[in-house]
Amino acid sequence: MISRFLVAPLLFTACGEADPCEGVTGVCLGLTAGASATEVQTAMIEVPVGGTIAFGAGTFRFESDLSLDVDGVTIRGAGQDATILSFEGQTSGAQGILVTGDAFTIHDLAIEDTAGDSLKILGAKGVTIHDVRVEWTGGPKPTNGAYGLYPVQCEDVIIEDSVVEGASDAGIYVGQSHRIVVRNNRAELNVAGIEIENSTFADVHGNTATNNTGGILVFNLPGLDVANGAGTRVFDNEIFENNTENFAPPGNIVGKVPTGTGIAILAAHQVEVFGNTIRDHLSINIGVISYVPIGSFTDPQYDQYPTAIDIHDNALSGVANVPTGELGAAMITAIGELRPNGPFIVPDIAWDGVVDPARVPGAAGDKLCIRGNGDADFINLGWPLNMGDVPSESMAPHDCAHAPLPAVDL
Amino acid sequence: MKRALLLLALVACGGDDGGDPACDIPGSGPGVDPSGAWCEQLSSYRLFTDLASQAPADGVIPYAINTPLFSDYAVKDRFVWLPPGAAMQWSDAGAFAMPAGAVVVKTFGYLADRRDPGQGRRLLETRLLVRAEDGWSGASYVYAEDDPSDAKLAIAGAMLDTRWIHDDGSERTNRYAVPNKNQCKNCHAEADEVIDLLGPKARHINRDAQLEHLIELGALTGAPAPSTWPRAPVALDPATGSLDARARAWLDINCANCHNPRGAARTSGLYLDLAQTTPVDFGVCKPPVAAGRGSGGRAFGIVPGQPDASILVFRIESTEADIKMPELGRNLVDAEGLALIREWITQLPGSCP
Numbered sequence: 001m002i003s004r005f006l007v008a009p010l011l012f013t014a015c016g017e018a019d020p021c022e023g024v025t026g027v028c029l030g031l032t033a034g035a036s037a038t039e040v041q042t043a044m045i046e047v048p049v050g051g052t053i054a055f056g057a058g059t060f061r062f063e064s065d066l067s068l069d070v071d072g073v074t075i076r077g078a079g080q081d082a083t084i085l086s087f088e089g090q091t092s093g094a095q096g097i098l099v100t101g102d103a104f105t106i107h108d109l110a111i112e113d114t115a116g117d118s119l120k121i122l123g124a125k126g127v128t129i130h131d132v133r134v135e136w137t138g139g140p141k142p143t144n145g146a147y148g149l150y151p152v153q154c155e156d157v158i159i160e161d162s163v164v165e166g167a168s169d170a171g172i173y174v175g176q177s178h179r180i181v182v183r184n185n186r187a188e189l190n191v192a193g194i195e196i197e198n199s200t201f202a203d204v205h206g207n208t209a210t211n212n213t214g215g216i217l218v219f220n221l222p223g224l225d226v227a228n229g230a231g232t233r234v235f236d237n238e239i240f241e242n243n244t245e246n247f248a249p250p251g252n253i254v255g256k257v258p259t260g261t262g263i264a265i266l267a268a269h270q271v272e273v274f275g276n277t278i279r280d281h282l283s284i285n286i287g288v289i290s291y292v293p294i295g296s297f298t299d300p301q302y303d304q305y306p307t308a309i310d311i312h313d314n315a316l317s318g319v320a321n322v323p324t325g326e327l328g329a330a331m332i333t334a335i336g337e338l339r340p341n342g343p344f345i346v347p348d349i350a351w352d353g354v355v356d357p358a359r360v361p362g363a364a365g366d367k368l369c370i371r372g373n374g375d376a377d378f379i380n381l382g383w384p385l386n387m388g389d390v391p392s393e394s395m396a397p398h399d400c401a402h403a404p405l406p407a408v409d410l
Numbered sequence: 411m412k413r414a415l416l417l418l419a420l421v422a423c424g425g426d427d428g429g430d431p432a433c434d435i436p437g438s439g440p441g442v443d444p445s446g447a448w449c450e451q452l453s454s455y456r457l458f459t460d461l462a463s464q465a466p467a468d469g470v471i472p473y474a475i476n477t478p479l480f481s482d483y484a485v486k487d488r489f490v491w492l493p494p495g496a497a498m499q500w501s502d503a504g505a506f507a508m509p510a511g512a513v514v515v516k517t518f519g520y521l522a523d524r525r526d527p528g529q530g531r532r533l534l535e536t537r538l539l540v541r542a543e544d545g546w547s548g549a550s551y552v553y554a555e556d557d558p559s560d561a562k563l564a565i566a567g568a569m570l571d572t573r574w575i576h577d578d579g580s581e582r583t584n585r586y587a588v589p590n591k592n593q594c595k596n597c598h599a600e601a602d603e604v605i606d607l608l609g610p611k612a613r614h615i616n617r618d619a620q621l622e623h624l625i626e627l628g629a630l631t632g633a634p635a636p637s638t639w640p641r642a643p644v645a646l647d648p649a650t651g652s653l654d655a656r657a658r659a660w661l662d663i664n665c666a667n668c669h670n671p672r673g674a675a676r677t678s679g680l681y682l683d684l685a686q687t688t689p690v691d692f693g694v695c696k697p698p699v700a701a702g703r704g705s706g707g708r709a710f711g712i713v714p715g716q717p718d719a720s721i722l723v724f725r726i727e728s729t730e731a732d733i734k735m736p737e738l739g740r741n742l743v744d745a746e747g748l749a750l751i752r753e754w755i756t757q758l759p760g761s762c763p
Binding site: 037038039041042044045046063064067068069090091092093094098100114115116117122142143145146147152153168169173175176221222223224225249250251252253295296297298 | 565566567568569585587590591592593595596671674676677679690695696697698699700701702703704705706707708709721730731732737738741763
């Protein structure tokens with residue numbers, strides 16, 4: 001059932017159900033349990049600029065995706081366990097909800113079992129997501145959708161106090177975006193817990209990432225409209241036991257993340273990793289690599305070398321002795337060169353060692369700096385191993401610091 | 411058109427069908443009110459003298475295009491209506507510019523038996539794009555299965571269970587999806603989120619002397635010398651162009667509405683519009699980005715010589731919601747289009763690293 005109201009004080013419900021619009025100021029379209037998919041989509045079309053769509057408690061079922069293209073809209077529910085938008089058995093649409101309106105807010109509801117991505121927000125200026133639960137209820141499976149909370153080519157994005165479970169790519173994925181805060185979320189049982197990709201100025205803090213394949217990823221990939229992201233701070237997160245076997249569908253870049261990865265930095269620039277607790281990963285606590293071990297590319301704009309990475313003041317612990325995948329194999333090989341008789345335990349921090357031949361060797365501004373991480377150890381894999389470069393465990397070349405990155409203030 | 415919001419309607423908890431906004435098209439011929447609300451009934455626009463047979467009213471001009479978008483084997487009738495005295499303005503590559511009040515009409519239906527069109531068809535929906543001073547706006551009208559004499563506004567789309575006899579004599583079914591109003595933009599906002607026309611372009615309409623006819627009617631102005639008119643091939647007719655030209659035309663009409671540098675699929679970096687001349691930009695040896703299951707474990711969009719290693723083929727032949735391409739407007743496999751793309755990829759020279 002859909003009801004339309006001008007202002008909250010006019011609200012009137014007569015059938016004993018709590019009014020979803022109660023307490024909402026401005027135009028509010030209320031949707032109570034039993035509302036059809038057509039009524040929900042109609043509300044998303046007819047809601048005026050700045051209006052609210054309020055779902056009551058209950059489960060709302062959809063076989064097609066929903067879309068919203070109005071600016072300033074808030075979608076709200078009665079709580080992330082009370083209001084469930086279920087897309088179980090979805091037959092149409094590459095995502096659950098597609099939002100293209102600016103100044104979008106969504107909170108206090110759950111989106112479950114979408115065929116593809118869960119909540120995709122494309123090209124919006126101003127995105128606020130809080131207290132949202134995204135879940136594929138059958139557990140981690142390659143047939144689950146790729147991304148949970150998925151703003152792409154957006155500006156001014158806040159994702160907080162939310163939970164994502166089961167994404168076959170990244171639970172929380174912010175791509176090709178500008179000014180991002182991802183804080184106090186929980187990402188569990190995804191391939192990647194949280195991923196910042198080709199984005200500029202992101203703060204990722206206070207999150208818990210556990211039981212994913214990889215906890216938090218900061219990636220720059222080639223071939224994208226928005227290239228060469230820079231300026232990501234990953235701090236004060238709890239990243240532990242991300243040892244769920246990589247279940248990404250074959251062919252995806254996250255499929256290369258070794259099972260049991262804490263933080264992975266791929267070809268990103270100006271990344272500051274500090275104050276995190278990272279522990280008990282089977283492959284690696286923190287890995288920093290270029291795109292060279294990943295593959296070839298043809299994007300002339302793309303800078304495939306990570307630069308200005310600063311890893312400091314983190315607490316790293318646990319024994320990484322089961323590295324997996326091609327990158328895990330590279331680590332085993334490098335460790336084997338250094339320690340032919342073992343133990344084959346991967347140090348806390350690994351770097352592929354690839355530097356840009358076109359850059360000034362050892363330029364201070366480009367360096368990978370590692371300091372103040374307690375007794376954490378390190379390996380330079382000396383990639384590629386058969387070209388004369390020798391693996392090294394010396395952290396001395398990385399005893400440096402970059403200027404702290406600015407906070408993202410939204 | 412602006413959608414009139416019934417903000418004052420106060421409803422307790424019963425249904426509310428939205429009512430019928432004021433819909434008063436002046437005169438007795440076809441027409442729209444570009445700044446008014448959508449009419450609830452298609453007949454209110456008087457675009458047809460008889461909807462069941464799709465008989466257009468005077469001044470409503472039928473046309474066809476060279477390579478249509480695949481729509482689950484639906485057959486389509488296309489019409490354009492221009493306000494009296496108004497004309498479309500020629501464009502070499504883009505859509506013809508149209509004056510306020512213009513209406514572009516497309517009706518979708520299923521032939522009862524594709525082998526014998528004489529057995530009639532079931533009408534599904536008629537989509538309208540209406541031109542206001544500030545741009546295009548679209549909506550669809552859905553026909554009841556048992557009464558095609560009128561069609562009803564379906565702002566939120568609809569799902570229609572359909573059946574027909576296919577080209578090979580087999581009985582086929584489809585849960586046909588009528589798009590919702592937002593989804594118009596998915597295809598029609600080719601760039602910058604501005605809705606535009608897809609079919610009414612010189613290269614698509616240039617067939618069967620249609621352009622000459624439009625000029626004769628005074629419905630199209632500004633056309634250059636006929637010798638310069640572009641002409642898109644008929645993708646499935648080898649007599650109309652090279653394999654490369656026909657494959658690119660098929661990708662252009664079926665994919666490039668989103669897959670262009672400013673379209674909805676710009677985030678993928680895969681651009682399938684005709685303007686692309688660098689092979690990696692239209693997928694050759696281009697790795698996937700955020701394809702999820704859509705990559706099918708394949709490394710590149712197009713691997714020359716290897717259709718079964720190419721992501722494009724994987725997605726064109728899939729019917730799963732999160733894999734199939736296009737995402738919208740297709741549940742079934744376009745077997746003929748798929749065969750064309752396979753043939754094209756098979757003969758592409760080169761290899762991927």
